[in-house]
Amino acid sequence: MAQLRRFASFTQSRALRDFLTTAAAALALSYFGTPQSHRSLD
Secondary structure, three states, rough: OOOHHHHHHHOHHHHHHHHHHHHHHHHHHHHHHHHHHHHHHH
């Protein structure tokens, strides 16, 4: 756990937040966007 904290502080919280936010947004778009697209086509 200590290593994770050191790594997080070393990588800067902003960088990690940006990465997590981008990953979460991509997953949300792929997970929610795909079904909606198919429904729209139907």
